[in-house]
Amino acid sequence: MTLDQLHLLFFKNYDEASLAFSPGINCFIGDNGSGKTNLLDAIHYLAITKSAFAGSDAQSIKQGADFFVVKGKFSTAQLERPETIQVSMRVGQKKIITHDKQPYDRLADHIGRYPAVLISPYDTDLIRQGSEDRRRYFDSLQSQLDHDFLELLIQYNGLLRQRNATLKQGTGSHGFDALYLQALDDQLAPLGESLSAFRVDFLAQFIPVFQRHYAQLADGREQVVVEYKSQLTGQNFRHLLLANERRDLLLQRSTTGPHRDDFIFLMDGLPVKSYASQGQQKSFAIALKLAQFDLLANRPLPAGTAAAKPLLLLDDIFDRLDDKRIARLLQLVADQTFGQVFLTDTNLTRTDQALAGVSSAIQRFEVQAGKVAPL
Template identity: 45%
Template sequence: MHLEKLSLTNFKNYEDSRYVFGQQVNVILGPNGSGKTNLLDAIYFLALSKSAFQSQDALSIQHDADYFIIDGVFEENDRATTTGRLVQITISLQRGQRKVLMADKKPYDRLSDHIGRFPVVLMAPNDTDLVREHSEDRRHFFDGVLSQLDSDYLRNYLMYQQVLKQRNSLLKLFAERSQVDNDLLDTYDEPLLDLGQKIHDRRKQFVEEFLPDFRSHYAYLSDERERVTIVYESEVSNPNFADEFRHFRRRDTVLQRTTMGIHKDDYAFLIGEREARPDGPAPVLLKKFGSQGQQKTFVIALKLAQFDQLQAEKGIKPILLLDDIFDKLDDRRIGKLIQRMDEGAFGQLFITDARPERTRELLEKVQADVKFFEIIRD
């Protein structure tokens, strides 16, 4: 599976641009601010029906324009015949209207049906926020991986978010009226608890499946210098969670939001040797005690494990987007990634860099077809 062609109309700083990509390594060169990251975001958008960097779709419409169109042609692998067929994917958005997503000019019944069809993994400079910042960032990462892997999970997650939004609106209404209708709340609590339990169970299962790949990549990148782990933390793990959830209705009404549930989950990123050696240091939180190098290695290992999980489930290599990655890593980690390229571990790659001489030198000996694109903006 690979992206063969891409056409952009009024997408961010691209008024009207067209590209024909290579099947292996595509390098996007240009000065800072020229739109290299925007080009990667267009590919991400095409694969996942949303931006990697903007929370609102309308923010991707070029200034002073009324709409954007992203149009791409993928070669999609057929597992049964091991041959490929071309599929045209088009995403368009008119200001004030709903986003339209089409495959071969036919609209999807649901946007969620598209997620996971063309798997993609993005490595970006701000990825270390996964380690340093809030639980929301970590949930967002794992939910994104699971959404590409498991369509049932995605449907449950979207339904949960919808019911949660409705329950929060109801709590605000109760607070305004100073009156609570417990029977009405029951109609929201039951599906919320049921969906929350399903999401919890899948997240817990996924972390167990994810850990071996993740640890393997971390060991490779760090030369097996330390032991790492991921611990899934959730209130829903408590056998009495449903009773506690109902018990705190009054608190929810006062605060006008649902204060318990899987939307409060977190993932603890730990580093330490005690799990491997009884006399080794106890695991500690990476964001508090890990070095910048350890945090970067941890995040790259997360993304490479995501790549492996998607490849194992889909039977195809995801598109790998590396945004300004060479500028944020030291020579040793860059060397490890280049070695993986040489080994044929990846499928189609897109790499951005503001320093063309460095990139050409790094990729000079890579045993793969490399195609260069230079982005020039006034």
């Protein structure tokens, strides 16, 4: 799978931009703050339907404008012609995703069709931040891998919002609807238990791939693992909901369930967050992303559909990673482990030197204050 063309309109710091890409490596070269990372984020929008960096879609609209458009043309070996994906949003309206000008009925129908993996300096935030960030990361990955998981997650989150709204009514003037809460719990419990089971099965696939990549990055010096921490382990979720109902009413939110799960990162049995060096944390985070790439590249696909490697987005790796980790990534690029690659850097000479041993076709772009042109 390749992204052949990208067109932007009022996206972040761009008024308008149109780019044609190489099927191999595409380099965005420019000073910090010029808009290099925004180009990667536009590609992320086409793949995942949302920003990798902004907290809300409205933050991706250029200042002074009231809408943005990101449009891309994708090709795969089995397609007779490119497919056009467009993401657009206007202030005060819902985001719209179209496939060949036809809007999706649900955004979920797009997830997983055009996979992408972003390796960024902020990846170590997964280690340092709270459980919500790790849950969001693994949920996003599983959603691209398995549409059944995505549908289950959507159903669970919808019921959870209804339950929390009902809990908040307990202190309102209309009183508390205990029967409705019970009915919601009856529906929520089996969904939550299935969600937890999906996560357990996923980690069984993910961990060996992740450990292999970490061993290659760190010469196998440390033993690393990702542990799944869930309140549902060995418990009946329906019973947990009932046992915590009084506390939930007091706090006006659901305090138990898979929406409270965490993924614990360990190195030699100790928390990576507290005991690993910065270099070890970087290797851990890169290994997570490389495992993500492998699983997406080898995921089961419908009969008659050719496998497609995800797009790989590399943001400022030359500035933020040491030579050893860069060399490992570039060796994978040289070995054609990856498909189409997009990377950002501030120094063209450094980029050319780093890619000197790579046989893939390379396209270079100069980025200057929201303007981009081929070099």
